[in-house]
Amino acid sequence: MAIEDILMYDESLFQNINAFDPDYMPQNYNFRDTQMEAMAMAIRPAIRGGQPSNAIVLGSPATGKTTAIRKVFELVEKTIYKKMFGHIPPETGVPFSRIYDQIMKDLQRNEKSLVIALDDVNYLFQSKSANKVFYDMLRAYEEYPGVRTAIFAILSDLEFKYAFDKNVNTVFIPQEITFPLYSYSEIEDILKNRAEAGFFPEVLSDEVLEQVAMYTYENGDLRTGINLLKSCGNIAEADASREITLEHFEKAIDSLVSINVSETIKSLNDVEKNLLKIIADYDGIYTAGELTELFKQKTGSSYASFNRALDKLEFVRLIDIKFTGKGVKGNSREIILRFNPDNYVI
Numbered sequence: 001m002a003i004e005d006i007l008m009y010d011e012s013l014f015q016n017i018n019a020f021d022p023d024y025m026p027q028n029y030n031f032r033d034t035q036m037e038a039m040a041m042a043i044r045p046a047i048r049g050g051q052p053s054n055a056i057v058l059g060s061p062a063t064g065k066t067t068a069i070r071k072v073f074e075l076v077e078k079t080i081y082k083k084m085f086g087h088i089p090p091e092t093g094v095p096f097s098r099i100y101d102q103i104m105k106d107l108q109r110n111e112k113s114l115v116i117a118l119d120d121v122n123y124l125f126q127s128k129s130a131n132k133v134f135y136d137m138l139r140a141y142e143e144y145p146g147v148r149t150a151i152f153a154i155l156s157d158l159e160f161k162y163a164f165d166k167n168v169n170t171v172f173i174p175q176e177i178t179f180p181l182y183s184y185s186e187i188e189d190i191l192k193n194r195a196e197a198g199f200f201p202e203v204l205s206d207e208v209l210e211q212v213a214m215y216t217y218e219n220g221d222l223r224t225g226i227n228l229l230k231s232c233g234n235i236a237e238a239d240a241s242r243e244i245t246l247e248h249f250e251k252a253i254d255s256l257v258s259i260n261v262s263e264t265i266k267s268l269n270d271v272e273k274n275l276l277k278i279i280a281d282y283d284g285i286y287t288a289g290e291l292t293e294l295f296k297q298k299t300g301s302s303y304a305s306f307n308r309a310l311d312k313l314e315f316v317r318l319i320d321i322k323f324t325g326k327g328v329k330g331n332s333r334e335i336i337l338r339f340n341p342d343n344y345v346i
């Protein structure tokens with residue numbers, strides 16, 4: 001299709017393209033009732049001015065944690081509560097101490113409880129302010145008697161579960177609410193719902209849906225799947241097609257893979273990049289032995305650093321290492337590049 005035509009073509013496959021945005025709130029939100037009930041139970045005491053419970057919300061990326069919290073808070077707001085402040089904080093930021101004092105006094109005056117959701121709290125740990133934030137929130141009652149607070153800490157990296165200081169651990173005794181990975185059929189169901197919200201009817205066949213769901217289940221998470229649907233739609237539209245075909249799906253996968261390869265290459269250190277470059281510059285297939293020699297000659301690096309770099313390249317799936325059954329004790333290995341080096345900058 002000519003560029004003018006792409007721009008002018010006014011038949012869209014998208015009924016609502018926002019349905020594929022990261023902050024879209026799905027109408028149908030299934031498979032998370034248990035978790036949302038647990039959250040509601042933890043909040044419930046607060047509704048009568050009592051002490052809400054602390055919780056840790058745990059689960060891999062894209063298992064629905066943020067969406068679940070937002071849904072539950074939305075329900076709380078609908079039933080009784082107003083948001084505390086009806087305005088967005090100024091961009092320059094407000095000193096923490098001022099907000100803190102204002103919130104706590106407000107709670108005290110109105111005899112209300114506070115539940116704070118801290119999303120992706122792993123990042124708070126990176127800035128080292130997590131312990132202070134938790135401590136200030138949970139010990140507020142010492143300075144403001146009668147105030148009742150609880151924290152929902154949302155984590156996608158399980159390591160951080162035990163990263164609190166001792167003095168926080170004595171006040172933060174959370175219940176755990178776990179978000180397991182979705183099964184294949186759950187993924188298919190969620191993606192089907194999303195496609196129905198985003199595309200006009202009959203744009204996405206069951207056959208293509210299954211391919212998208214399978215790819216998502218095997219190679220990524222729900223976010224990958226939702227992006228893939230959108231990208232399939234865009235590719236089909238640019239092709240002036242009324243529906244998404246398997247060919248469009250293949251193209252969408254190719255572009256996804258190529259973005260991933262580029263990002264992976266960018267994330268390598270210099271030694272790893274040098275090694276990858278040597279492998280990519282050669283038309284044939286190296287054995288590990290040949291490659292070690294060449295690498296030592298070119299970079300002066302040690303055998304150990306060669307091996308580390310080789311393992312890393314295999315781990316991030318830029319290369320395959322195949323045992324050939326030949327060589328000393330049949331241990332000879334061949335190094336196979338998994339991408340076309342002409343398409344990437346190393």
Ligand SMILES: Nc1ncnc2c1ncn2[C@@H]1O[C@H](COP(=O)(O)OP(=O)(O)O)[C@@H](O)[C@H]1O
Pocket residue numbers: 021022023024025026028029030031032059060061062063064065066067068156190222223226
């Ligand atoms: N059960 C579900 N039903 C519909 N969409 C879902 C469901 N779980 C997750 N999603 C979608 O997947 C994406 C990631 O969900 P999100 O709540 O941001 O995950 P997390 O916070 O665990 O990383 C969002 O687009 C969200 O709408």
Ligand SMILES: [Mg+2]
Pocket residue numbers: 065066067119120
């Ligand atoms: Mg999230």
